[in-house]
Amino acid sequence: MSQEGYDKLVAELHQLESVELPKVRDAIAEARDKGDLSENFEYHAAKREQGRLLSRIRFKQRVLAHARVIDMSRLSSDCVQLLSRVEMTNLANDKRMTYTLVSPHEANLHEGKISIKSPIGQALLNKKVGDTVEVRVPAGLLRLHIESIQL
Numbered sequence: 001m002s003q004e005g006y007d008k009l010v011a012e013l014h015q016l017e018s019v020e021l022p023k024v025r026d027a028i029a030e031a032r033d034k035g036d037l038s039e040n041f042e043y044h045a046a047k048r049e050q051g052r053l054l055s056r057i058r059f060k061q062r063v064l065a066h067a068r069v070i071d072m073s074r075l076s077s078d079c080v081q082l083l084s085r086v087e088m089t090n091l092a093n094d095k096r097m098t099y100t101l102v103s104p105h106e107a108n109l110h111e112g113k114i115s116i117k118s119p120i121g122q123a124l125l126n127k128k129v130g131d132t133v134e135v136r137v138p139a140g141l142l143r144l145h146i147e148s149i150q151l
Helices: 003-032 041-066 119-124
Strands: 084-090 095-102 112-114 134-135 140-148
Touching: 003 041, 003 095, 095 119, 119 134, 119 140
Parallel strands: 095 112
Antiparallel strands: 084 095, 084 140, 134 140
């Protein structure tokens, strides 16, 4: 994954552990003080939220434990690979688009980042400038022409 994605994940984990989790624990303590736990909706809602939050924390910890930050200086721009920024043309409508191939945990279509595990990401992998790629997507067959590759 990229250094930016790694740093973002670390910051998100820190936010969950140091801000969100104490809030939920306070809510549980407050609900517990209200009396009978068997009929206390606030208590049960806070416990569910705590379980959901702890699950997210564990997931992010596992992702970080197995993450490897890619050294950008060791990458080349002669073919499409992880962290490559690819400009391509959809041959069906001549529309140009630019995407960066990232790890699944960093994928965000609004930021122009697609997962390397997505059908388009898999099809683009190891292709060169000038290549035409056919990708089977849920909407049908997509033909893309690679215009440029940057890091």
